[in-house]
Amino acid sequence: MADNKELELAWEFVNNTNRSIFLTGKAGTGKTTFLHRLKMDCLKRLVVVAPTGVAAINAKGVTIHSFFQMPFGPILPDTDLNASKSFNRKFNKTKIDIIRSMDLLVIDEISMVRADLLDGIDRTLRRFKDRNKVFGGVQVLMIGDLQQLSPVIKESEWHLLKPFYKNGFFFSSHAYQECNAVTIELKHIYRQDNPTFINILNEIRNNVLSEASAAELNKRYIPDFTPEPDAGYISLTTHNNKAEATNITELNKIDGQNRFYQAKVEGKFPEYAYPNNEALELKVGAQVMFVKNDSSPEKRYFNGKIGKVIHLDQDEVIVHCPDDEFSIVTKPEVWENINYTVDKETKAISENKIGSYTQMPLRLAWSITIHKSQGLTFEKAIIDAQGAFAHGQTYVALSRCKSLEGLVLKSKIHSRQIISDANVITFNKNAEANEPDEAVLELSQKNFQLDLIVEMFDFYPFLYPANRILDIYYKNRGSIEGQVETPLLTVKTAITNFLKVSTGFNAQLKELSKTEPLPDISDVIQERFKKAVAYFKDQIETHFVTPLKSFGYTTDNKAIDSDLAKAVDLLEELLAAKLLFFNGLTDGFSSKSFLELRAKSKFFSERQT
Structure with a gap:
């Protein structure tokens, strides 16, 4: 990582200052790797939270709502959080101790965090730390890419929040305005190495897709493309029901016996955070995707790797991936649900496993939604962005791919499909103009x-x-x-x-x-x-x-x-x-x-x- 000056600058700011930081960067620039390095080597007492259950499990953290005991509806700045009848705001001594001794709060996938939720976090931290300082004096590291998926706000909720906020993004929160955060953008892309493709992705990200780039991209438009059975293509689509229907149709086309793999849930592991199907149906010949990095020292697979089932056994699935010399004997993997406590001896904040979810780290993968693909990397993908309906969807889909050659478009990409929020573009321009230096x-x-x-x-x-x-x-x-x-x-x-x-x-x-x-x-x-x-x-x-x-x-x-x-x-x-x-x-x-x-x-x- 030493070759990357932005990563080192971010490392210095997190570890050797108390400034709050927005760490951003295009897809594939190493934001997640940075977070894992921080958890290993940071001297500060830190807690990691994320807006959704799956994001929290992936970041090895907890959800914002469970840690800060937040109500799910709109959080209005002038109301008493503790008076929320629908939510228990009584913090136990352990939670209070954790908050009081916290130096650093890491919020992953910040692009999906609403403004009012960030203000709710600020109010909770002030309550238990220093009421006169933003975030109670805690340093906050916000990690995410604003060009990716944005916060979900229902019309009725926005009606209530509109008097207080310019828009729903985290950066319009009162706490963010006050905290004087530095923005550091990671620029070195580890996922793609083709300059033409990187340039196209940058144009899409910044909402300035040129005709030349659109023409280059649309060379990958092959409307009647049917991949070879073993080619390892995954189809990315905008809607969940489309992806599910494709997977079921393809599975049913395969003759042969199906086998179900039942997840084992122990302790506390909420259903909304299940990282995989509880009852996973597979057949020999099914196209699957690994949904976790290999926990064994061999590191044979990673989250997003595509392969084909060649053998099914009671407690193992053998998968072969294109271009691999070997087959992967896949056994159940464990996802942990953690909470935080303060160690009585060392007074350090320690992580405790409160539940686990054990299941084959596989899912059917002829098709997957763009939303679920956030954070994944694919060698080959067929993209159907025709129904793109939300900010960042087209960019997320295209940027999952390692190369232009591995990409097939089901419909042409036009600049009108690149839905970008004007608030995000303005924020990014201002941040770029004020990047911190030595x-x-x-x-x-x-x-x-x-x-x-x-x-x-x-x-x-x-x-x-x-x-x-x-x-x-x-x-x-x-x-x-x-x-x-x-x-x-x-x-x-x-x-x-x-x-x-x-x-x-x-x-x-x-x-x-x-x-x-x-x-x-x-x-x-x-x-x-x-x-x-x-x-x-x-x-x-x-x-x-x-x-x-x-x-x-x-x-x-x-x-x-x-x-x-x-x-x-x-x-x-x-x-x-x-x-x-x-x-x-x-x-x-x-x-x-x-x-x-x-x-x-x-x-x-x-x-x-």
């Missing part, structure tokens, strides 16, 4: 590192539990015995002093950074940082740790005891996090070390709730 990256890195240092010396979250303990004590003095007031007043005075000192230090840091390089590599800032750490460590020991040693109480009232315990736990948790940072960074500031330490700490504040 200078923007460096400034964003500097601001990110300064923000991390500010976070490290921020003692404001300590006020809530300290005040809460005193408040409970003063209201219930008669029911509480022990040393509460004196140690807590000492701590509270110390917090107030720390806030003054850190405000002064932050102002000084901001001034220094105007002329200094990144804090990571600035000798001047490092020197000031080390002095600040030494000062705060000493002060914490004297005015925090020592007085808290004399703190203690007893009460017979269970409710008071529970309230006090909660506040004391939070105070101790925040103190442990601060000491972890101060002890771990005595030799100087490093954003990488800071993120590693933060991933180990449960560093969040409950003052927002």
Whole structure:
């Protein structure tokens, strides 16, 4: 990936800044690969969500609606999300912990996310993180291609949303307008390598199909084309019933015994997210498509590979693909449904498997809808785009193909079939004109590192539990015995002093950074940082740790005891996090070390709730 400067720029922005990012790019530019690399190697605590069940399973994430507990109807900016009668908005402690400790939210297939849904995400994150920051201060990585499939909005829903939004796309949401996201477009195409074909696809993508390109493309118009039985062509069509009818007709033409393969569903796996037919009917001679990448080390097949069934057994299907020397012995594959939890030991966000779906990774594939083909790659395809009815359909269909030679058109492509939304074209033009460069990256890195240092010396979250303990004590003095007031007043005075000192230090840091390089590599800032750490460590020991040693109480009232315990736990948790940072960074500031330490700490504040 190192040869691709846009991918590396995106990697730097995600990992070394806190800017929100819209990562886009034509079909086949490696957006999905980037996401998988991020999940493996990112130091930030991240959660992956997607708008549909199938997209979520493919991205190894969860759906937006289930994670954020969103209602399915329109989400109006001026209504209370929690008042939705049709939806349970009560978040459990685990979910709240995940949101509070989240650094990065990845939204895959962002082109299908409606504006009001993105604003709903913003409101939920603000509720549990920082209510004064867009997305609650969480960095958001939005991945997708606006020239592909767009959000589904019913007429009645748009009637309600129209007063608040210019259009239904995510970029017209209030949160997106506010978040100052950078747009990075991946330009290197891995799927196709023919410059003529790439040029045609670009023209279609940008709604400027020239006569010369249309003529070149329409050379592939072969109206009465009938592929050889073993040629491995798949037909792409606009409507689901067309694709289903073709597959059933073709299957029925084959003499011979059919066999059914029943999916095995374990735990929680919602029906709408099934990645394949629950009862899969196959015959020897059937054309099939693999619907998952091979999980074995041999990597014999990938999602979208076409082949023909040559043998059926109870628990395996043997498939032969054109141009392969070998046949593929296909066994059931497992799709996992995951949810997220916070690990009690490491405090990291971890993925948990809550359900699985086991089935042959195959489906009948004489025909498939353009919609279902999004994200797939085909060697040979017959495209029937005559009924193209939605933005991006023609582009999605054509861009599935690896080459112009592997493409057959059932109907000619005219520019009128290339339905592109004017809002998308305008947005893309503006984004292209403002693509970030190294200078923007460096400034964003500097601001990110300064923000991390500010976070490290921020003692404001300590006020809530300290005040809460005193408040409970003063209201219930008669029911509480022990040393509460004196140690807590000492701590509270110390917090107030720390806030003054850190405000002064932050102002000084901001001034220094105007002329200094990144804090990571600035000798001047490092020197000031080390002095600040030494000062705060000493002060914490004297005015925090020592007085808290004399703190203690007893009460017979269970409710008071529970309230006090909660506040004391939070105070101790925040103190442990601060000491972890101060002890771990005595030799100087490093954003990488800071993120590693933060991933180990449960560093969040409950003052927002």
